[in-house]
Amino acid sequence: MAKEITSRNENYSQWYNDIVIKAGLADYSAVRGCMIIKPYGYAVWEKIQAQLDRMFKETGHQNAYFPLFIPKSFFSREASHVEGFAKECAVVTHYRLKNDASGMGIVVDEDARLEEELIVRPTSETIIWNTYKSWIQSYRDLPILINQWANVVRWEMRTRLFLRTTEFLWQEGHTAHATRQEAVEEAERMINVYAQFAREWMAMPVIMGRKSEAERFAGAVDTYSIEALMQDGKALQAGTSHFLGQNFAKAFDVKFLNSEGALDYVWATSWGVSTRLIGALIMAHSDDNGLVLPPKLAPTQVVFVPIYKSREELDRISSVVSQLRNELHAVGVTTHYDDRDNYKPGFKFAEYEMKGFPIRIAIGPKDLENGTVEVARRDTLQKQIVSSNSLGKFIIGLLDDIQNNLFSKALEFQRQNTTVVNSYDEFKSVIAGKGGFVLAHWDGTPETEAIIKDETKATIRCIPFDSKPEEGKCIVTGKPSMQRALFAQAY
Amino acid sequence: MAKEITSRNENYSQWYNDIVIKAGLADYSAVRGCMIIKPYGYAVWEKIQAQLDRMFKETGHQNAYFPLFIPKSFFSREASHVEGFAKECAVVTHYRLKNDASGMGIVVDEDARLEEELIVRPTSETIIWNTYKSWIQSYRDLPILINQWANVVRWEMRTRLFLRTTEFLWQEGHTAHATRQEAVEEAERMINVYAQFAREWMAMPVIMGRKSEAERFAGAVDTYSIEALMQDGKALQAGTSHFLGQNFAKAFDVKFLNSEGALDYVWATSWGVSTRLIGALIMAHSDDNGLVLPPKLAPTQVVFVPIYKSREELDRISSVVSQLRNELHAVGVTTHYDDRDNYKPGFKFAEYEMKGFPIRIAIGPKDLENGTVEVARRDTLQKQIVSSNSLGKFIIGLLDDIQNNLFSKALEFQRQNTTVVNSYDEFKSVIAGKGGFVLAHWDGTPETEAIIKDETKATIRCIPFDSKPEEGKCIVTGKPSMQRALFAQAY
Numbered sequence: 001m002a003k004e005i006t007s008r009n010e011n012y013s014q015w016y017n018d019i020v021i022k023a024g025l026a027d028y029s030a031v032r033g034c035m036i037i038k039p040y041g042y043a044v045w046e047k048i049q050a051q052l053d054r055m056f057k058e059t060g061h062q063n064a065y066f067p068l069f070i071p072k073s074f075f076s077r078e079a080s081h082v083e084g085f086a087k088e089c090a091v092v093t094h095y096r097l098k099n100d101a102s103g104m105g106i107v108v109d110e111d112a113r114l115e116e117e118l119i120v121r122p123t124s125e126t127i128i129w130n131t132y133k134s135w136i137q138s139y140r141d142l143p144i145l146i147n148q149w150a151n152v153v154r155w156e157m158r159t160r161l162f163l164r165t166t167e168f169l170w171q172e173g174h175t176a177h178a179t180r181q182e183a184v185e186e187a188e189r190m191i192n193v194y195a196q197f198a199r200e201w202m203a204m205p206v207i208m209g210r211k212s213e214a215e216r217f218a219g220a221v222d223t224y225s226i227e228a229l230m231q232d233g234k235a236l237q238a239g240t241s242h243f244l245g246q247n248f249a250k251a252f253d254v255k256f257l258n259s260e261g262a263l264d265y266v267w268a269t270s271w272g273v274s275t276r277l278i279g280a281l282i283m284a285h286s287d288d289n290g291l292v293l294p295p296k297l298a299p300t301q302v303v304f305v306p307i308y309k310s311r312e313e314l315d316r317i318s319s320v321v322s323q324l325r326n327e328l329h330a331v332g333v334t335t336h337y338d339d340r341d342n343y344k345p346g347f348k349f350a351e352y353e354m355k356g357f358p359i360r361i362a363i364g365p366k367d368l369e370n371g372t373v374e375v376a377r378r379d380t381l382q383k384q385i386v387s388s389n390s391l392g393k394f395i396i397g398l399l400d401d402i403q404n405n406l407f408s409k410a411l412e413f414q415r416q417n418t419t420v421v422n423s424y425d426e427f428k429s430v431i432a433g434k435g436g437f438v439l440a441h442w443d444g445t446p447e448t449e450a451i452i453k454d455e456t457k458a459t460i461r462c463i464p465f466d467s468k469p470e471e472g473k474c475i476v477t478g479k480p481s482m483q484r485a486l487f488a489q490a491y
Numbered sequence: 492m493a494k495e496i497t498s499r500n501e502n503y504s505q506w507y508n509d510i511v512i513k514a515g516l517a518d519y520s521a522v523r524g525c526m527i528i529k530p531y532g533y534a535v536w537e538k539i540q541a542q543l544d545r546m547f548k549e550t551g552h553q554n555a556y557f558p559l560f561i562p563k564s565f566f567s568r569e570a571s572h573v574e575g576f577a578k579e580c581a582v583v584t585h586y587r588l589k590n591d592a593s594g595m596g597i598v599v600d601e602d603a604r605l606e607e608e609l610i611v612r613p614t615s616e617t618i619i620w621n622t623y624k625s626w627i628q629s630y631r632d633l634p635i636l637i638n639q640w641a642n643v644v645r646w647e648m649r650t651r652l653f654l655r656t657t658e659f660l661w662q663e664g665h666t667a668h669a670t671r672q673e674a675v676e677e678a679e680r681m682i683n684v685y686a687q688f689a690r691e692w693m694a695m696p697v698i699m700g701r702k703s704e705a706e707r708f709a710g711a712v713d714t715y716s717i718e719a720l721m722q723d724g725k726a727l728q729a730g731t732s733h734f735l736g737q738n739f740a741k742a743f744d745v746k747f748l749n750s751e752g753a754l755d756y757v758w759a760t761s762w763g764v765s766t767r768l769i770g771a772l773i774m775a776h777s778d779d780n781g782l783v784l785p786p787k788l789a790p791t792q793v794v795f796v797p798i799y800k801s802r803e804e805l806d807r808i809s810s811v812v813s814q815l816r817n818e819l820h821a822v823g824v825t826t827h828y829d830d831r832d833n834y835k836p837g838f839k840f841a842e843y844e845m846k847g848f849p850i851r852i853a854i855g856p857k858d859l860e861n862g863t864v865e866v867a868r869r870d871t872l873q874k875q876i877v878s879s880n881s882l883g884k885f886i887i888g889l890l891d892d893i894q895n896n897l898f899s900k901a902l903e904f905q906r907q908n909t910t911v912v913n914s915y916d917e918f919k920s921v922i923a924g925k926g927g928f929v930l931a932h933w934d935g936t937p938e939t940e941a942i943i944k945d946e947t948k949a950t951i952r953c954i955p956f957d958s959k960p961e962e963g964k965c966i967v968t969g970k971p972s973m974q975r976a977l978f979a980q981a982y
Contacts, residue, residue, distance in 0.1 A: 030565075030621050031558045031609065039553035039637065046554065062530035063537065067522045068611075068642055068658050069581070072588065074521075076596040087588055090560070091599055092611065094582040095646040097563065105567040108582055108608055117599055118522065120559075120583065120611070130521050140833075146530065151559055151642065155586040167559050342631075 005354075007288045012232040019282055020161045023291040023355050033159040033166030037275065040355065041162075043299035044278055045169065049149065051201050051296075052171065052273070055193050061145045061173060066127050068151075069118035074126035078251040081125065084218020088155035090120040090166075120153040125219060125244070125270055128174045129252040136176060136266055138257040143186075144176040152274075162279035163236075163491055170274035176266045178258060180245075183267035184222075187243040190271040191224040194239035202277070203294040203406035204228050204284045205414050206238060207437070207486055209462030214446045217270075221245035227461040227486065229414045230283040233435025235461050235488035238280050241271035279491075285379075285406050291356030292378055294406050295399040302328060302335045302395060303357045305348050307364035314339065317363050324361075324373070324391055331392040333399070353378060358402050359395065379405055420484070424475040427487070431456045437488050439467070441481035443474035451476055458487045496845075498779045503723040510773055511652045514782040514846045524650040524657030528766065531846065532653075534790035535769055536660065540640065542692050542787075543662065543764070546684050552636045552664060557618050559642075560609035565617035569742040572616065575709020579646035581611040581657075611644040616710060616735070616761055619665045620743040627667060627757055629748040634677075635667040643765075653770035654727075654982055661765035667757045669749060671736070674758035675713075678734040681762040682715040685730035693768070694785040694897035695719050695775045696905050697729060698928070698977055700953030705937045708761075712736035718952040718977065720905045721774040724926025726952050726979035729771050732762035770982075776870075776897050782847030783869055785897050786890040793819060793826045793886060794848045796839050798855035805830065808854050815852075815864070815882055822883040824890070844869060849893050850886065870896055911975070915966040918978070922947045928979050930958070932972035934965035942967055949978045 005018035020026050025041030037045065053063070069092060075082045096112030099105075121127065128146075135141060153167045173190060177183040191208055198206045206226035216223040220242035228238050246265040249255070254266045285292040295301050304325065306317040318339060325335045336357075338348050345362065352360050362374040373391065376383040379402050386394055417436030421427045430438050438458065442448060453459050463485050472481045496509035511517050516532030528536065544554070560583060566573045587603030590596075612618065619637075626632060644658045664681060668674040682699055689697045697717035707714040711733035719729050737756040740746070745757045776783040786792050795816065797808040809830060816826045827848075829839050836853065843851050853865040864882065867874040870893050877885055908927030912918045921929050929949065933939060944950050954976050963972045 027622070027625075029558045030562060030618065031560045034558035034560060036558065036622055037556040039555045042555045043553070045556075062534070064530045064533045065528040065536075065660065067520045067525035067527065068644065069522045069525060071521060072597065075588075082597060088586065089588065090583045090609070091585040091588065092581045093584045093599065096579055097566075097582065097610070098578070106563065106573060108584065118581070119588075127521065131518070131527055134518075153559065169556065 005288065005290060008231060015288070016279075016283060017161065019286055019291050019354075025278065025282070025291070026161045028161075031166075033156055035161050035165050035167075037169070040299065041278060044281070044293070044297060045275060047297045047299065048201075048277055049171075052193075052197060053149075055197060056147050056171075056173065059145075059189060059193060061147045061175075063149065064146045065148055065150070066124050066131065068121055070121050070124070070127045072117045072119055074130060075119065077126065078219045078247055081219035081247075081251075085122045085154075088157075089122050090153045090155060092118040092120065121150070122152055122154045123270075123272075124148065124150070124152075124172055124174065125248050125268075126252070129248040129254060129268070132174075132176055132266070133252050133254045136254055136256050139178045139259050142176055142178045142256060142266065143182065145173075145186075146175065147171055147173045160279070160491075162275055162282070164276075168275050170272050172272040173270060175269045176249075176254070177269070178256065178264075178267070180267050183245075183269050184243050187222070187224060187241045187269040187271065190269070191226060191239070191241040194241065194271075194273060195226050198226055198228065198238055199407065201294070201296045202281055202284065203296075203403055203410060204238070204280060205407065205411040207462060207464050209464040209467070209486060211240075211462055212446070212449055212460040212485070214449050215460060215462075217242045219244060219247050220270075221247065225462050227437075227488075227490075228280055228284060229417055229437055229488070230280070230491070231413070232283075233417055233489075235437065235490040236276075236280050236283070237461070237490065238277060239271070239273040242269060244268035244270060284410055286356065289350075289381070290354035292406070293356040293358060295358045295403050298334075298356065298358050300334045300336045300357055301399060302333055302359045302361060303352050304335065304337045305345055305352075305360060305362050306337075306339055307345050307362055309365075313365050314341075316368055317365075320368060320388070321363060324388060327392045328395060331396055333392070333395055349376075353381075358399060377402055379409075421475065422472070427452075427458075427475050428456055431458045431487070431489065435489060437461070437486055439484040439486055440475045441472035441483075442485045443477050443479035443481055445477075448474060448476045452487070457489050459490055461486045461488050461490060496779070496781060499722065506779070507770075507774060508652065510777055510782050510845075516769065516773070516782070517652045519652075522657075524647055526652050526656050526658075528660070531790065532769060535772070535784070535788060536766060538788045538790065539692075539768055540662075543684075543688060544640075546688060547638050547662075547664065550636075550680060550684060552638045552666075554640065555637045556639055556641070557615050557622065559612055561612050561615070561618045563608045563610055565621060566610065568617065569710045569738055572710035572738075572742075576613045576645075579648075580613050581644045581646060583609040583611065612641070613643055613645045614761075614763075615639065615641070615643075615663055616665065616739050616759075617743070620739040620745060620759070623665075623667055623757070624743050624745045627745055627747050630669045630750050633667055633669045633747060633757065634673065636664075636677075637666065638662055638664040651770070651982075653766055653773070655767075659766050661763050663761060663763040666760045667740075667745070668760070669747065669755075669758070671758050674736075674760050675734050678713070678715060678732045678760040678762065681760070682717060682730070682732040685732065685762075685764060686717050689717055689719065689729055690898065692785065692787045693772055693775065694787075694894055694901060695729070695771060696898065696902040698953065698955050700955040700958070700977060702731075702953055703937070703940055703951040703976070705940050706951060706953075708733045710735060710738050711761075712738065716953050718928075718979070718981075719771055719775060720908055720928055720979070721771070721982070722904070723774075724908055724980075726928065726981040727767075727771050727774070728952070728981065729768060730762070730764040733760060735759035735761060775901055777847065780841075780872070781845035783897070784847035784849060786849045786894050789825075789847065789849050791825045791827045791848055792890060793824055793850045793852060794843050795826065795828045796836055796843075796851060796853045797828075797830055798836050798853055800856075804856050805832075807859055808856075811859060811879070812854060815879060818883045819886060822887055824883070824886055840867075844872075849890060868893055870900075912966065913963070918943075918949075918966050919947055922949045922978070922980065926980060928952070928977055930975040931966045931978055932963035932974075933976045934968050934970035934972055936968075939965060939967045943978070948980050950981055952977045952979050952981060
């Protein structure tokens with residue numbers, strides 16, 4: 001395997017691409033903007049899916065599946081939704097191909113034109129609310145708490161593996177409620193689920209908050225997001241949860257008989273995270289040696305590499321490894337044994353560093369004599385000699401330690417790169433210099449937000465839930481502000 | 492809930508649709524031929540997925556994800572594949588919509604026409620083999636054992652919920668091998684995995700065999716299938732596994748350096764099952780009271796229904812149910828407690844019969860006194876009074892018994908509806924009369940097969956792997972035949 005990747009300092013963007021490709025997470029495809037998620041990348045996605053799915057079910061949600069295609073006219077129903085979503089998308093216009101009359105391949109059969117074009121879903125609010133109309137009559141049919149795991153397509157002009165692709169995989173929750181308060185609570189519950197997942201599973205600190213009007217989801221009354229800080233000082237929106245009010249219920253005429261016997265429109269939320277999380281995971285922890293994965297999301301947590309000269313040595317090592325692996329499996333640790341004979345240990349070490357296996361265990365003849373193994377942790381690259389007795393307990397502790405260390409390191413990075421500023425000059429100098437999150441007063445208008453974006457490329461990531469009310473003046477207009485907003489340049 | 496469904500005798504096809512809708516498995520959508528898989532139906536699919544995924548991983552496969560879109564030209568590469576798949580499909584021609592100049596909604600932006608049309612995948616051999624080209628250089632890169640869980644689209648003219656829909660969910664395995672033998676073994680291994688899954692998990696007996704040339708997958712050298720018999724005497728193809736030879740490797744120029752240092756084309760297989768399995772599951776076991784699910788695939792295995800007059804009685808019952816549910820969860824049984832106060836027990840009984848919960852447990856005041864519960868099994872509708880002591884052990888045994896009984900019953904049905912015939916008159920009379928599987932001698936030619944299909948609507952489902960060599964004469968042409976083929980009218 002080609003070991004070298006571009007360093008972060010040299011070219012952060014190239015470093016990211018190198019890791020995606022060389023760790024075997026994803027590959028470019030023959031279709032513009034669409035990626036291939038390779039087995040190792042998909043295994044990370046399966047880990048993410050499994051845990052999120054558990055958390056969704058624990059909070060009362062069920063999975064379902066709605067059509068890939070949405071009739072074009074559905075997008076026109078919700079006024080702001082059409083502006084946000086119905087523009088750059090894949091349009092199905094025909095349903096048949098035929099042999100070219102001149103015998104040169106196949107062509108679209110113009111006789112098979114659809115009466116109404118179908119849009120490949122960029123998000124499913126419209127088709128789902130059109131369906132909910134027939135499922136909801138009374139308050140007894142509510143709440144509906146549904147999630148969907150699906151692929152979606154947004155015709156992006158500039159794409160990046162995992163971060164922004166034309167097709168991506170995601171989950172989208174779509175819930176229906178009898179009251180405004182219940183829907184707001186649901187939207188808040190799910191942004192908290194995302195934050196908990198980011199922190200505890202991805203070892204990635206996030207700031208939770210409310211989006212400004214300009215950054216809100218097209219069709220939402222309120223959008224909440226979790227925002228993470230990447231190592232290059234740019235922010236990444238990692239998940240969003242929307243309180244949709246009665247907008248989609250009104251657009252699709254979804255009314256219900258409430259407990260007092262009156263007709264009312266249904267209240268809605270939607271919320272989603274995507275394969276973009278894998279991009280966030282890569283950028284949050286990895287280094288110039290390759291990918292670094294938190295143990296809770298690593299497809300394989302421990303790799304064993306034998307160090308041997310003879311077949312006989314290998315056999316003795318293999319027998320010990322087999323016992324140790326059984327011991328680790330019994331305590332829920334996933335392992336791999338790399339006994340390939342055609343690669344040297346040094347090559348294997350570099351490969352597992354590139355792929356971000358949290359722990360590497362090397363065993364040689366001396367270890368057999370001493371009853372030890374050499375344990376190397378990926379996060380700090382430190383090695384230590386450990387007794388192979390009760391290895392299970394040691395590894396469990398070490399995996400915990402790595403998980404916690406990754407989170408602490410990322411949290412410390414976030415703290416060091418969050419700056420409170422009180423003037424626009426200071427704002428501009430931080431954004432142009434060290435970057436990171438900037439907390440600043442803002443007068444609450446889209447106009448000021450647009451000026452800042454235009455002049456600095458920084459946007460309001462969110463108004464953090466935990467930001468204290470604090471009197472101040474907008475850094476641009478000097479108008480009064482009651483709370484700081486979180487700014488950053490963002491992916 | 493509306494209890495009544497059409498009986499099988501009255502209208503089998505309507506009975507099927509009634510069950511799908513009234514058991515809450517799926518719903519029609521606003522998009523022609525596309526269905527909505529409702530939470531209960533999706534929960535069955537999740538059970539199917541989980542077990543198949545385990546079996547795929549146990550046989551060495553990894554999951555990955557390839558693009559939804561396939562460039563039109565890819566289909567022309569493999570001559571027979573284009574005939575089979577590139578005709579009735581969804582064609583993406585544009586990537587943008589715009590506001591209509593007259594202000595009436597949105598229209599396709601003719602300036603955003605794709606240079607080459609994209610086809611929504613009907614199956615992924617072409618895009619995957621185009622990718623494998625860059626992944627395979629030497630025999631050391633082989634085998635590649637990849638599976639994909641995905642949605643696919645085939646523009647069907649006549650659709651049926653689960654059985655034939657324009658969009659459906661499936662898995663497609665795509666493997667690459669260094670030798671012909673290894674690929675043949677893989678194709679055989681996977682049809683055996685499907686057969687094992689059908690028998691042990693779906694409680695559905697299947698006949699495994701090889702397809703005739705006419706029924707083969709477009710692009711395959713050999714197609715193996717599992718065929719199940721439905722209660723109306725029609726066959727249903729439940730899964731296929733294809734030995735693709737070097738056809739796709741040649742079409743996409745995928746060569747590798749073998750261990751002798753020579754260049755050779757790679758050998759391939761592909762194999763898949765889809766949400767159609769849910770249709771098979773419904774038709775294999777259900778009755779005029781509704782859905783019957785095998786315990787191993789039932790989203791919830793046991794439902795508790797309290798029988799009470801007063802709030803105080805309900806509280807006492809709830810407390811006992813809580814203990815019993817804990818006991819059942821501890822031994823891995825899934826349960827639900829329906830303590831809804833606004834529905835009568837009789838209504839609930841009918842609802843869980845409709846939804847096919849394998850076991851229903853009713854508890855009333857008399858049961859509390861006697862330390863008993865009333866256990867009703869869905870398959871036979873029999874009830875019995877059982878001591879609530881060590882209920883876990885009893886339920887485990889009963890679930891096993893139900894699973895086995897469903898299989899035995901279906902196997903007995905298949906035996907009684909498999910007829911060995913020796914003349915074309917007999918063949919026609921069986922097909923037109925009792926239906927079912929018919930084993931008959933056939934001269935092996937597509938011409939004879941076409942005559943039979945034309946005259947009787949019966950097709951060759953497969954040439955069973957376990958059919959004994961036996962000299963005979965083709966029922967149509969009288970030409971010599973060495974083996975009987977399995978015929979049936981099919982879904």
